[in-house]
Amino acid sequence: MISRFSTLLVLMASLIVASVSLPVMAAGEQTGNDSHSVLAPFIEQEQELGDAVAISDEEKHVILFYMGMFLLFLIITTAVIGLQMAMFGKQLFVQHMISAGFTVFLSLAHAVTAIVWFFPF
Numbered sequence: 657m658i659s660r661f662s663t664l665l666v667l668m669a670s671l672i673v674a675s676v677s678l679p680v681m682a683a684g685e686q687t688g689n690d691s692h693s694v695l696a697p698f699i700e701q702e703q704e705l706g707d708a709v710a711i712s713d714e715e716k717h718v719i720l721f722y723m724g725m726f727l728l729f730l731i732i733t734t735a736v737i738g739l740q741m742a743m744f745g746k747q748l749f750v751q752h753m754i755s756a757g758f759t760v761f762l763s764l765a766h767a768v769t770a771i772v773w774f775f776p777f
Contacts, residue, residue, distance in 0.1 A: 716773050723766045730759040 734755040740746045 720766065720770055720773075723762065723769065727759065727762045727766055730755060730762060734759050 734752065737748050737752040737755055741748050741752060
C-alpha cells in the first residue's frame with residue numbers, strides 16, 4: 657500500500673514539475689533574443705576612460721612608491737613604540753595600537769591599489 661502511494665506521489669510530482677518547467681523554458685528561449693536587442697545600444701557605446709584609469713603607469717608607480725615609503729615609516733614607528741614598551745616599560749599601548757591600525761590600513765590600501773592597477777599585466 658505504501659509503495660503504491662509513494663509511486664503515485666512521485667508520478668504526480670514529476671507531472672507537476674514537467675508542466676511548470678516546460679513553459680518556463682519556452683519563455684526563457686523567447687527572451688534570449690530580446691535581451692541582446694535591449695543591451696545592444698549599451699554594448700555599442702564608446703567607453704570613456706575615467707581619471708583613475710587614464711593616468712600613466714609611471715604616475716601609478718610614483719603613487720605606490722609614496723604609499724610604500726609612508727608604510728615603511730609607519731612600520732618602523734610601530735616597532736619603535738613596541739620596543740619602548742617592552743624594553744623600557746613605557747605606557748604607550750594606545751599609541752602603539754593606533755600606529756598599528758594605521759599600518760594595517762595602509763598596507764591593505766597599498767596591496768589593493770597595486771592589484772587593481774597592475775594585476776592583469
